Amino acid sequence: MAVKVLIKRKVAENKVPELDKLLRKMRALTLNQPGYISGESFTRVDEPGVSMVISTWQSLDDWRQWTLSKERIDLQEQIDKLLGEPTRYEIFENA
Template sequence: MTIKVLIKRSIPRNHANELNLLFVQLRAAAMKQKGYIGGETLKRVDSPEESLVISRWQSIEDWSRWLVSTERQEYQQNIDALVGSETKFEIYEN
């Protein structure tokens, strides 16, 4: 059963360029992972600093393996430091 992971973040304007680079690198790394289907990044119309990433995976196991991987954790630590808060994830199944 496929899943979708919703990742919501508030992007501080003073770190937007650095964060966008990290997001591109993180997505490129995710694309190499077993079970990754695809993803998209959306900006909220009425609040442009708010972003939503929708990441699609073949299974919760595939996502979980990527979530705890050392490679992803390194990206996530850098992102959280720039954002100033811990990233929250919501997982939905199709």
């Protein structure tokens, strides 16, 4: 069953360009992952520096395998360091 992963981040406004660069790298890596279906990126219109990605995967196991890959872990650590806090994740499936 497909799952949607909401990935939420908040970064200081002056660090948005650096975060965008890291997220583009993450997106490029994600495109080649088994089970990856699609992704959409959003920014809040009323709060600069707040973003959300909705990532769709064929299964929860596919998502988990991606989260355990070394290349993702390394890039995610860079992102969280830039944010100054951990990225937040919420995982949903069709009811």
